[in-house]
Amino acid sequence: MAKTVADIIVEALVKAGIKRIYGIPGDSIDPLMDAIRRNKEIKYIQVRHEEGAAFAASVESKLTSNVTACMGTSGPGSIHLLNGLYDAKMDHASVVALTGQIESDMIGHDYFQEVNMIKLFDDVAVFNQIIINPKNAGYLIWRAVYEAKSKKGVAHLNLPVDILRMEGEEYEGEFYYPKISYDYPDLDKAIELIDKSKSPVIMIGGGARDKSKIVNDFSEKIGAPIIYALNGKGILSDYDDKVMGGIGLLGTKPSVDALNKTDLLILLGTSFPYVNFLPKDVDVIQVDNNPANIGKRIKVSLPIVSDVGEFLLKITPKIKEKDDKFYLKMKDSKEKWFKELSKAENDSSKPMKPQRVAFELSKVFTEGVVVVDTGNVTMWGARNFRASGKQKFVFSAWLGSMGIGIPGAVGASFVSDEVLALVGDGGFAMTMMELITAKKYSRPIKVVIFNNSKLGMIKFEQEVMGYPEWGVELYNPDFSRLAESIGVRSVTVEDPNELSSAIKEMKESEEPFVLNTVVDPNERPMPPKLTFTQAKNYILSVFREKLEPSEE
Known part of the structure; x- marks a missing residue:
């Protein structure tokens, strides 16, 4: 029996291992919807806004490194996908985006919902095509999946509705992705730099995910403290003596101290953008599987194009004696930092400290x-x-988009049994309709709202730039009652002494749950080791650099 283009597309997604497709129906993708309905090996997840579909697909791919899929109908439905797809683009998630289009013979007629999707998606996609000949459908969907996976980005196919209904032609290409093998001409040089270093520091990013043991072993061997970019959070336990914490505006004092004392910085799978936090005039080894990332931010003494794991398995530096291990010399700095953090984390005053909520x-x-x-x-x-070292953390690390929390948790829930979302009240309100998705599909996500009735980060940014706080106050509904109207269990906590029991109740729930915590709106997200005045001056200098880039 002849297969339609829609059938061929869906069967190719299944063959590629894609388990579900997130989206909302529409007339221009009705043939695709029907093909999904008839195929028992892929599941359709009905979201409540296409941005949520793209966020869910992006987060699922970030967690699994697999190709995921989302879709939108012609015009507005597909336009709505873009923010979540930019999150995928900038965090290198592999997502296939299928967009509807009006009948091919009406393109160029200024028809209802006619949008030039190829032009619109040109910046976000690593592969961007419209199917204009049904005989090419099998190849193009194969190519879209292949490009999304191999280039770690968004692949977009635009689908005129009449083409979807036509008899298509399959393509016999296999979904295999050749493994890149590397040559290591500079391993001896790397070993030489590491062996002579008295205070090496390792900085890890997303490229070190799923490599916790070999990163830990390498760090122990050379005595190097570990700091992490945002995408490196959770690869190792924050309680590990070697782990100093994050860096940058979200960082920690021991990380700053370690970088101030280092004579060798080893970057493993990170292209950290805030170079003002990195040391100058020290040797730098950068390991990354993307040559374009090496030296993009700072001057590198030794560039190594490699998967982080392969590099760490091949390199054999000397094992440093205990007295020579730099991370042990950072012990006091880390203990003081934890003690400093504990003041807010154990504070029982009202309004409740957001730090206490996160720590509990x-x-x-x-x-x-x-x-x-x-x-x-x-x-x-x-x-x-x-x-703890046993969680996986997901952020909108490079796009920095509010609203990823709930739809991202929905996507994560299909690949993890336990999912916790930490959201501000501003971000929650942007995509709270995806609680309906969680309830509809019985996704047991746990959502914690840090409710301070303000756009707190923007308030802080206004203050440090010398502007009065303005336009950041939020008129919030009763979030618990809103959640319960959907059928989602919810508790509101204002008293920190009631926090522990509420968290326990949420943890034990087998259904979606919203914990609405009312927190202090005046807690500032202060950079490490800076007073408010210093923070103001620093952030202003960052803004000036953005406006006046160096010639480097």
Whole structure:
């Protein structure tokens, strides 16, 4: 029996291992919807806004490194996908985006919902095509999946509705992705730099995910403290003596101290953008599987194009004696920092400290996935939520988009049994309709709202730039009652002494749950080791650099 283009597309997604497709129906993708309905090996997940579909697909791919899929109908439905797809683009998630289009013979007629999707998606996609001949459908969907996976980005196919209904032609290409093998002409030089270093520091990013043991072994062998970029959060436990914490505006004092004392910085799978936090005039070894990332931020003494894991398995530096291990000399700095953090984390005053909420959550949710939204909550998640080394953390790390928390948690829930989302009240309100998706599909996500009735990060930015606080106050509904109207269990906590029991109740729930915590709106996300005045001057200097880039 002849197969339609829609059938061929869906069967190719299944063959590629894609388990589900997120989206909302529409007339221009009705043939695709019907093909999904008839195929028993792929599941359709009906979201309530296409941005949520793209966020869910992006987060699922970030967690699994697999190709995921989302879709939108012609015009507005597909336009709505873009923000979540930019999150995928900038965090190198492999997502296939299928967009509807009007009948091919009406393109160029200024028809209802006619949008030039190829032009619109040109910046976000690594592969961007419209199917204009049904005989080419099998090849193009194969190519879209292949490009999304191999280039770690968004592949977009635009689908005129009449083409979807036509008889298509399959393509016999296999979904294999050749493994890149590397030559290591500079391993001896790397070993020489490491062996002579008295105070090496390792900085890890997303390229070190799933490599915790070999990173830990390497760090122990050379005595190097470990600091992490945001995408490196959770690869190792924050309680590990070698782990100093994050760096940058979300960072920690021991990380700053370590970088101030280092004579060798080893970058493993990170292209950290805030170079003002990195040391100058020290040797730098950078390991990255993308040559374009090496030397993009700072001057590199030794560039190594490699998968982080392969590099660490091949390199054989000397094992440093205990007295020579630099991370042990950082012990006092880390203990002082934890003691400083504990003041807010154990504060019983009202309004409740957001730091306490994050810390208490980290004592209970020690496994699974933690999706952290954007805003002040990013600070509390990065700094005060102590990683056990058994969780996977997901941020909108490079796009920095508010609203990723709930749809991201929905996507994560299909690949992890335990999912916690930390969201500010601003981010929650942006995509709270995806609680309906969680309830509809019985996704047992746990959502914690840091409710301060303000856009707190923007308030802080206004203050440091010398502007009065303005336009950041939020008129919030009763979030608990809103959640309960959907059928989602919810508790509101204002008293820190009631926090522990509420977290326990949420943890034990087998259904979606919203914990609405009312927190202090005046807690500032202060950079490490800076007073408010120093923070103001620093952030202003960052803004000036953006406006006046150096010639480097």
